[in-house]
Amino acid sequence: MSTEQQHAIPSYLNADHLGPWGTYLQQIDRVAPYLDAHLQRWIETLKRPKRALIVDVPIHLDNGTVKHFEGYRVQHNTSRGPGKGGLRYHQDVTLSEVMALAAWMSIKNAAVNVPYGGAKGGVRVDPRQLSLSELERMTRRYTSEINVIIGPNSDIPAPDVNTNEQVMAWMMDTYSMNLGHSATGVVTGKPISLGGSLGRREATGRGVYVIACEAARQINVEIEGARIAVQGFGNVGGTAARLFAENGAKVVTVQDHTGTIMSLGGLDTVALTKHVAETGGVAGFPGAEKIPDADFWAIETEFLIPAALEGQINEHNASKIRTRIVVEGANGPTTPEADDLLREHNILVIPDVIANAGGVTVSYFEWVQDFSSFFWTEEEINQRLDRVMREAFAGIWLVAQEKNVSVRTAAFIVACTRILTARDVRGLYP
Numbered sequence: 001m002s003t004e005q006q007h008a009i010p011s012y013l014n015a016d017h018l019g020p021w022g023t024y025l026q027q028i029d030r031v032a033p034y035l036d037a038h039l040q041r042w043i044e045t046l047k048r049p050k051r052a053l054i055v056d057v058p059i060h061l062d063n064g065t066v067k068h069f070e071g072y073r074v075q076h077n078t079s080r081g082p083g084k085g086g087l088r089y090h091q092d093v094t095l096s097e098v099m100a101l102a103a104w105m106s107i108k109n110a111a112v113n114v115p116y117g118g119a120k121g122g123v124r125v126d127p128r129q130l131s132l133s134e135l136e137r138m139t140r141r142y143t144s145e146i147n148v149i150i151g152p153n154s155d156i157p158a159p160d161v162n163t164n165e166q167v168m169a170w171m172m173d174t175y176s177m178n179l180g181h182s183a184t185g186v187v188t189g190k191p192i193s194l195g196g197s198l199g200r201r202e203a204t205g206r207g208v209y210v211i212a213c214e215a216a217r218q219i220n221v222e223i224e225g226a227r228i229a230v231q232g233f234g235n236v237g238g239t240a241a242r243l244f245a246e247n248g249a250k251v252v253t254v255q256d257h258t259g260t261i262m263s264l265g266g267l268d269t270v271a272l273t274k275h276v277a278e279t280g281g282v283a284g285f286p287g288a289e290k291i292p293d294a295d296f297w298a299i300e301t302e303f304l305i306p307a308a309l310e311g312q313i314n315e316h317n318a319s320k321i322r323t324r325i326v327v328e329g330a331n332g333p334t335t336p337e338a339d340d341l342l343r344e345h346n347i348l349v350i351p352d353v354i355a356n357a358g359g360v361t362v363s364y365f366e367w368v369q370d371f372s373s374f375f376w377t378e379e380e381i382n383q384r385l386d387r388v389m390r391e392a393f394a395g396i397w398l399v400a401q402e403k404n405v406s407v408r409t410a411a412f413i414v415a416c417t418r419i420l421t422a423r424d425v426r427g428l429y430p
Helices: 003-008 020-034 037-046 095-111 132-146 165-179 203-218 235-246 269-279 293-298 336-344 358-372 378-403 407-426
Strands: 051-060 066-077 083-090 117-124 155-159 227-231 250-256 259-262 289-291 303-306 325-327 348-350
Touching (some): 020 037, 020 095, 051 095, 051 132, 066 083, 066 095, 066 132, 066 155, 083 358, 132 165, 155 165, 155 358, 203 235, 203 303, 203 325, 203 348, 203 358, 203 378, 235 250, 235 269, 235 303, 250 269, 250 293, 259 293, 348 407, 358 378
Parallel strands (some): 083 117, 083 155, 227 250, 227 303, 303 325
Antiparallel strands (some): 250 259
C-alpha cells in the first residue's frame, strides 16, 4: 500500500493501526475468503462501525471541584437487531478498544444466534478513585449523554469490567426519568428487584465451563482430574474455576492484577473467592505459593482460561504456553500472531465469541422476560443457556471440521454469514 493510500484511510479503519480495533480487522480479513461470493460486496459493513459517540462526562466531586471524564458508546452493527454490549469503567479505555469490543459483540451475538447487533460502551476512569456518590453521578451523567442512542429497541447496555448491577440500576433509573416512565429493558444485568434475571451474574462463567466441556469432549480430554489455569478471578474466571472444581478438576494457578498464585494440588476456589472479596485480589491467599507473573503461562495444564483483559496472550508469551485447550473468558485476549503460534503447537483455542457468550445469552433472556413481564426460574435459565451454548458450539465445530479451519475462523464464518445475509436482504435505505 502506498503512502498516499495509507493517508487516505482513517486510522481506525487501518489494520496496521495499533490497538484492539486493528486485531479485529485482521480477524475479518482472515475470514473474508471463506464467505460466499454474493456476501463479499458487503464486507466493508463489518469494517466500519455504524455509529461512534464520544461524550464529555463532567461531574461534581465530593470536594466541590468539577472533573471531566471521556466516555464512549459505539454501535458496530444493527442489521440483526438492536445493539447489545456492556459498559466498562477503566483508566485505559480507548475508542479503539470500545470499537473492537462492539464489533466482537456483533460477532458473538450472531455466533450464538441471538437477535442482537453489537455495541459497547466505556468511560476512561479508575472507579477505585471515586466515592460511591461520585460513581453514581458519573454513571447518571454518562447515561444522560448517551441517552439519544440507547433504548430497549435500539441499544441495550449491560455490565462489563468494573460495572455491576448497581451501575445498571442507576442507568435504568436515569433513562426512565428522562423518558417519563420505567423502561426496565433499556439495560440488562440489573438487580432482580428491577427486572433482572436469575442466573445472570454467573452466566458468562457458566458458559465458559459449558463450552470447555464441549471442546474437551471433541478431543478426548477428561474434566475429572484436569488441571486448570485461570487469569482473572472476577465474576467470569471465578465462576468458571468453581464449576471446574465442583466437577473434579484442579485449579492449579490463578493470576490477577495483584499477582500470581499456584498450588499443584489444587486451590480451594470457594475459599479463594472469599479471600478475593475481602482483600481485593488473589495475592496472599493462605497455602498457595506466590510465583512470578511471567511463569503463569508456562505451567502445564489441560485448560487455560484467560478471563481478564484483551491482548494478554501475544507473540511474546504464546510459545511458553503448555496447555491442551485455551478457553477465552475475556474479550480479545489472544492476538492473531499468538493464534498462529498456538495452532502450530497443537493447542486448541475456543474463541471469546463463543466461549464467553453465556452472559449475552442470559441478557437476551432477561430482555425477553422484561418485555413479557413473565420471569423464569434459575433452573429454566440454566437449562436454556446450556442448550443455546451447546447447539452454537456444535454448529461452529462442524464448520471448523468441514473447512479445516480454526474454531475462531469457523465462529467468524458462521457469524459474519448471518450478519451479512441480514444486511443483504435488508438492502440500503434510502
